[in-house]
Amino acid sequence: MTGDDQDRTVFDPDRTVFDPAGIGADQGAGGATSRPPAGGTAIKVGDILNHMFAVTGFLARGGMGEVFVGANVITDERVAIKVMLPALAADPNVITLFRREAKTLTRLHHEAVVQYRVLAQEPELGVLYIVTEYIEGTGLSDVLATLRPSPEDLGALLRRLASGLAAAHALDAIHRDVSPDNVLLPGGRLGGAKLIDFGIAKDLDPGTATVIGDGFAGKLGYVAPEQLGDFGRTLGPWTDVYSLGLVILAVARGSDLGLGGTLVDAVDKRRAGLDLAAVPMPLRSVVAGMVRPDPADRLRSMGAVLAALDGAEVPGAAATSSLPRWWPAAAALVLMLLVAVGWFAMRSDAPTERTPSIAVAADPVARARDAIDAALPSVSCTWLRIVSVSPSAGGPRVALTGVAGNPTQAQTEIVRTLQAQGLTASAIDFAEVSPITQSGCAALDAFRQIRTTGRNRLSVPQRRFEMRTQTAGTAYEGKVAASAVIGIAIGDPSLDFALVGLEPSGAIDMLIPSRAAFAEQVRRSRDGLPITDLGGDRYRMQLDLDHEGWSGLLLVTGKGPFDAKVIAPPLGQRDAAWRTTLVQRAAEHGWQADMIWFRSVDDEKD
Structure with a gap:
């Protein structure tokens, strides 16, 4: 260990920290009065470490060290003392890792984790040890x-x-x-x-x-x-x-x-x-x-x-939360802690595409995107997706699409999320967010509980489709309608699925009830439309719409069958009992939901 290392392991009695002492395995038969096994650490019952901690008994031996019970000789507080095993302590690289780990965990303070008291090195015995609170439990x-x-x-x-x-x-x-x-x-x-x-x-x-x-x-x-x-x-x-x-x-x-x-x-x-x-x-x-x-x-x-x-809305689950119910996501609490300690440069090494995460990137735009991604699933009566997050002099500009029962409230919650990171958005663009009636809110709040994470299985090349007079052979031949193009990526032929149409009014219609019915539609399609098999369990589907305004498509994947009464109940039948049934069926059959919203417009009227 270098001289600089020695300086950095000086005993600091005022520093409070966290980490359980690993009391889990190989406890001495005599409890706190037992002796450690032969060949143990260089400390023993009766030692006083750094003139501060008296070793009063042996507790356990784990994979990384031995644990003793002790007491602070000044305050009489009972503590646990974790000492690195000699075989590991002889390796300078291991010591570096031990210290790095302890230094990380000493920054952590939470009521649900055992608290560190100090990381120190006993100068006379030469042992590196960690002191934690002692839990009688x-x-x-x-x-x-x-x-x-x-x-x-x-x-x-x-x-x-x-x-x-x-x-x-x-x-x-x-x-x-x-x-x-x-x-x-x-x-x-x-x-x-x-x-x-x-x-x-x-x-x-x-x-x-x-x-x-x-x-x-x-x-x-x-x-x-x-x-x-x-x-x-x-x-x-x-x-x-x-x-x-x-x-x-x-x-x-x-x-x-x-x-x-x-x-x-x-x-x-x-x-x-x-x-x-x-x-x-x-x-x-x-x-x-x-x-x-x-x-x-x-x-x-x-x-x-x-x-x-x-x-x-799990009963009792909010009882231990220190956050008000309006807070957009519990991840924001973590972000507030980061602001307090100045840690703004964290990252995730997840192997998949971007997903909602509590990890925070150094770039303000990436930080804003991550925070909003984490918040969106908890914003009531919404189904929102990020269109873009772009830099600007006054802070990130955020554009979203989807539907919201109360767009103003949703915007406010997103602003609060950014503020928790120390960010101020120059604009929260809801131009492509459609208001949805309270009748539609019940469905959104239910399906959001089984919203797929980590991937989007529905996509659109654009969110605005123009209405034109339809040609012969189409669903609305001779009428004005829009043809929306939807990308569907299941990626797992073992999954059954259903497709459901939605409207901001709250209307829900089962379009395709199963993979088998979908396959039949693919077979009947002509010239690649309305459904084209792109390979790899990916498809392109055309939906013809004879009305202006917003429309939604819901994809539910998992184990079938998908009962229309559960997936697409009519208005007036979407009460708490229905939501409970939906979530229960989802848990039993592995259902996950994804949703996309898009708009049909008649420019010829303008």
Whole structure:
């Protein structure tokens, strides 16, 4: 270690920080009075570290170090002391990684994570150690079978842990071992749950590494498929999203999920899918979005999980939130923390196209786009897409398209999202956003709960189609109508799907009820229209419209059949019971929704 390194590990008693001490495994049979195994660290019970922390007992031995119980000799506060194993401490590179990890986590303060007290080096013994708060509590894994959480309790637990992980992700650290073993319940209370053992946290910068490298970390029972070698092995916030979903499912079931075994068994069990029947509605739809095997289809960030909780109106899920209900996305809380500490240069190494994320790019335009992407799913009575975000002297100019029940309120929420990043938009352009009636709001709010993440499966080459007199052989021969061209990209022939037409008035019509019916339309099409097979499960479809104004197309993918009473109920039948049924069916059959809006105009009238 260099002289500069020595200077940077000076004991700092005023610095408060966070990281569970990894108390999970190999606990001494005698509890805090047990001795560490032979060949352990250079410290022992009775030592005083930096004239500040008395070592009073041995707690546990983990993969990276040993954990002792101790006390602050000045304040008498009980603490946990984590010391690096000698075999690792002998490697300067490992020391650098240990310090880098601890320095990252010491910036994190959240009620749902155990707090660091200090990272220090004992000058006489030469050991590097971390001091954390000591939690007197029960491991979640030890009480799974005895818990009987209400839907409100389960929703509050998910929100609490997701919020804590969102704060960690905002510092570019992922946990990679979220499991019941690493959740402590102070006083046995589910509502006070705290995440522990970020000892395997990984910097999201692909140019960095951790003590255990970039490969598998964590227990087989709760890791994400990408940690087992599937889907490119690329890890990120979405990895913790999957594991947290499994934890919530285990709590709902009251038992371990049995997803471990051999590596091959673990992979096969995840590919087979999960039974979510134990998770109460409407929380089930959120958990379903968290545990999709393919990271590209999964909720991509804890901000997206929190926004989904808001959108699903999970009972009790807002109880632990410090944000008002009007806040556009829980991801904004993370952004506010970044403003407070001056961290504005974060990034995501996701392997797919741009998706809503809590990671923040250095470029103001990219930052604005990411923040708005994360916020849109939670803006009530809307279905919006970004058209463009462009730079200007007064701040980014943002243009959107889609529909909104209250465009002014939607604009206000987007402005607040940008302000949370320290950005001021010079303009929020809603020129291509159509107002929708309150009758249409019920459908939008329901379908938004199952909105696909990570990809758009519907597209249009333009959002404005001119109405002209139609030629012979067309649907509106001799009449004035517009021909809208829609791109459809399913990309998975195993998925069934349905297409539904929508209008701002709230009218919904089932157009094509299944893949089989769609295939028949493709077969009947002439000259590539109205449906052309482009290959790769991609299609181009023409929709003829005999009315001016906005029209929408909804695509629902998943396991059929798609009951028209559930997918396209008439006006007057879209109550809370219908929304619950829709979300429940979506969770059971893996339904996901995408929507596109476009406009037919008659320029000849002007």
